Amino acid sequence: MAARPGCRFCLKNELLLDEPIFETGHFYMLGSIDPMVPLAGMVIPKRHSDDPFGLLPEEWTDFGTALATAKAYFSHHRPDGYTLGWNVGAAGGQHVFHTHLHINPRFAGEPNEGVGIRRVMRTPMWGLDQ
Structure with missing residues (x-):
């Protein structure tokens, strides 16, 4: 799998600050390094794509396994719910332009x-006619 030069989520670049928690055929998961959100993770494809719209059919097929494995990883904390989210594009809040799904256990x-996450979308948006 080709890496995009400088991308910190492309495993071949060896730029991660921590080790993957688990890997599936097409994905891996990282835990949170954000001290404000210590119990969270990200499911990340091994192949570089900028956003989830660029995932391949075989990646989507493996995505269910990755998501179920992530849920199992957090299960011992006994969350009451989860917030899952993709930030796509700079305007959508994406800062690392390699596809990654945020997983936040909720209590x-x-x-x-x-x-x-809909609270963000309930804020009036600039440039849109009502």
Whole structure:
């Protein structure tokens, strides 16, 4: 699998700050290195693609296995729910332009309980006619 030069999520570049938690045929998972979100992860394809729209059919086939493995990894924390999200493009909040799905276990009683990703979309958007 070809790596994009300088991409820190392309495994062949050896730029990761930590080791993958698990690997499937087409994906691997990293844990959070963000101290503000210590219990989280990212499922990342081994092959470079800029965003999920560039994933290949065989990657989508393996994606279910990767997602189930990620859920199992967090299960001992007994989350009450999850927030999953793709940030696509700079305007969408993507900072590393290699496809990655954020997985955030959620818990009853946490300060943001019940707040989902749609809250961002409920904010008035510039340039759109109502």
